[in-house]
Amino acid sequence: MTYVIAAPCVDQNDQSCVDVCPVDCITAEPGADRKFYIDAEACIECGQCARVCPNEAIFADRELPPEWAVYTAIDAAWYADPSAARRQVDALHPA
Amino acid sequence: MTATQALLEGLPARPRSRPQLPSNATLVGRESLTDDIHVLRVRPDEGPLSFHPGQYVSLGLWHDGAWLQRPYSPAGHPGDRELELLVRHVPGGRLTPLLWSTAAGTRVRIGSAKGVFRLMPDDRRLHLFLATGTGIAPMVAMVSALLERAVPPPLVVVHGVRHAAELGFRKRLEQWRRQSSELVYVPAASRSDGSEAGVHRARALDLLPEVWAQHVGDPGMVVAYLCGNPAVVEAAGEWLAGRGVPHDSIRCEEYWPPS
Numbered sequence: 001m002t003y004v005i006a007a008p009c010v011d012q013n014d015q016s017c018v019d020v021c022p023v024d025c026i027t028a029e030p031g032a033d034r035k036f037y038i039d040a041e042a043c044i045e046c047g048q049c050a051r052v053c054p055n056e057a058i059f060a061d062r063e064l065p066p067e068w069a070v071y072t073a074i075d076a077a078w079y080a081d082p083s084a085a086r087r088q089v090d091a092l093h094p095a
Numbered sequence: 096m097t098a099t100q101a102l103l104e105g106l107p108a109r110p111r112s113r114p115q116l117p118s119n120a121t122l123v124g125r126e127s128l129t130d131d132i133h134v135l136r137v138r139p140d141e142g143p144l145s146f147h148p149g150q151y152v153s154l155g156l157w158h159d160g161a162w163l164q165r166p167y168s169p170a171g172h173p174g175d176r177e178l179e180l181l182v183r184h185v186p187g188g189r190l191t192p193l194l195w196s197t198a199a200g201t202r203v204r205i206g207s208a209k210g211v212f213r214l215m216p217d218d219r220r221l222h223l224f225l226a227t228g229t230g231i232a233p234m235v236a237m238v239s240a241l242l243e244r245a246v247p248p249p250l251v252v253v254h255g256v257r258h259a260a261e262l263g264f265r266k267r268l269e270q271w272r273r274q275s276s277e278l279v280y281v282p283a284a285s286r287s288d289g290s291e292a293g294v295h296r297a298r299a300l301d302l303l304p305e306v307w308a309q310h311v312g313d314p315g316m317v318v319a320y321l322c323g324n325p326a327v328v329e330a331a332g333e334w335l336a337g338r339g340v341p342h343d344s345i346r347c348e349e350y351w352p353p354s
Contacts, residue, residue, distance in 0.1 A: 022153040022166035022209050044164060051349075052211060 001061055002040035003049055004075050006068035008057035009035040010093045017049035017058060029082065034089050037078035115161065118202035123177060125199070129260045131184040132229065134170075135194070136177045139205055143174050146208030148236035149320070149348070153206035154180060156193050162204050165190045168212075168233035168348075170264055172240070178205065181232040181263045212322065212348035214240060220344075221249040221311060223319045225299055225331050228256055230323025230350050235264045237320065242275055251279045251310045255299025255327070259284040259291040269293075279310055300327055303334055314339035318346070325349040 005017070005026070011034050018026050018036065025042035026049060028035065038049070038058075050058040059065070061072050070088070078085035124136040137154065146152065146169060155162035167180040185191045214237055222241060224234040231254045241247050256262055262282050272280045283295040283302055295302060311317050319335050321328045332345045 016211075020209050020211060022151055022206060023164045024206065044166075046166060048166075048210070 001045050002043040002072075002075075003038050003045065003047065003058055004061050004064050004068075004072045005036050005038055005049075005058050006064060006071040007092065008055040009053075010089060011035075012055050012057070014054055016052040016054060020048040020052050022046060022048065027078075032082070033078075033086060034093065037075045037085065039079050040072075040076050041079070116204060118157070118204050120178075120203050120205040122197060122201045122203050123199055128263055129258070132261055132263065133182050133184070133195075134263065135180045135182055137180060137203060137205060138177045143176055144169070144178060144205060144208065146173050147213045148173065148240040149212040149214060149233040150208040150210040151212075151233070152178065152180075152208050153204075154182075154190075154194075155204035155206070156190060156197065156201070157204075158193060163190050163193065164204070164206065166206075166209070167229075168210075168236065169208075170232040170235040172236070179232075181229045183229050210348070212320070212346060215318070218318055219246075219248050221251065221317045223306070223311060223317050223335075224250070224252045225303070225319065225321050225323075225327075226252075226254050227299055227323030227327045228261065228350070229263065230348070231263050233322055233348065234320060235267065238268070238271065238278065242271060242278070247275065247277045249277050249279075249310070250275075251281065251306060253281040253283065253299050253302055253306055255283045255285065255297075255302075255323075257284065257286045259287050259294045262294070281306060298327075300330055300334070303331060307338065314341075318344045320346050320348075322348040323350050 023042055023044055025039040026036050074085050074088050120137050120139040123138045126134040151166040151168040153164040153166050155164035167182060169178045170181055171179040184195055212233060226234050238250055241250060252268060254262060265282060268280045272278045281302060283297045283299050285298045287294055287296040289296050317340055319340060321331050328347050328349050332347055335345050
């Protein structure tokens with residue numbers, strides 16, 4: 001299991017999740033990313049990020065609303081190829 | 096092809112490996128409260144770790160080629176040379192069984208302090224702390240900081256455990272109670288045999304009405320800090336809200352089941 005950051009995060013720039021993650025597994029590149037991404041390999045599933053997110057954008061993957069299911073793959077993809085993940089976010093959220 | 100499948104096209108499936116950070120601290124000792132609850136002392140290499148009382152840090156052991164990490168709240172003072180971490184052994188867990196067989200001198204990794212469970216500056220309201228189990232650790236750090244203020248606010252600490260031996264930092268809290276008229280300490284053990292002087296045979300939650308009547312009373316003049324078992328934290332928060340304590344004066348830290 002991991003936590004996933006879904007659509008409500010896009011273009012919000014709130015960093016509350018980063019400030020509480022005990023293992024620093026939430027990342028984004030300033031100026032390049034429109035949302036934050038959770039590293040599933042490092043996430044310890046404490047849920048602190050979900051509790052503090054003011055946009056209610058973070059979910060345990062098994063509780064992710066079906067319409068945002070793709071964000072599990074998008075978050076994972078960012079840690080292999082950030083540009084690929086960004087393209088998918090842009091496709092879902094045209095500027 | 097569904098819309099989701101189309102979006103997944105071209106996304107790389109395997110995350111790249113994260114760069115592994117070096118160890119930065121040493122496990123220097125432990126005190127056993129019970130077989131299952133230890134206070135671990137960890138010395139960071141670069142001196143006292145900066146943290147606000149109430150925050151947590153990650154403690155990591157190197158295992159199978161990666162740091163296995165879990166968050167714990169230091170109980171001590173931010174200027175202390177060693178961190179005091181109150182840890183409960185979780186049978187079947189990943190980290191704590193390893194910690195229980197880890198000797199002093201083992202190199203570990205400590206993360207930076209995180210979390211928003213913190214004191215508010217210059218808050219002179221009565222501070223009501225209610226903790227269960229190892230949730231007392233951040234509150235000990237908070238009480239320590241509050242007692243250092245020139246004029247400490249009134250403090251009430253309710254700590255609930257199953258057995259009296261699990262009352263972490265009991266001696267310290269009792270000492271502070273003897274030294275400061277501002278501190279009320281209410282230890283409670285739900286499965287106590289009644290032989291421990293000064294320990295209530297009750298659940299922390301069940302003591303709230305009595306504590307409220309004796310020490311609080313005015314919902315507008317209290318700030319509550321709740322930490323520990325999520326069900327107890329939620330129930331205590333609802334009880335306090337029902338007495339008129341504003342929601343922004345009820346600060347909670349839920350301890351997820353650690354492993």
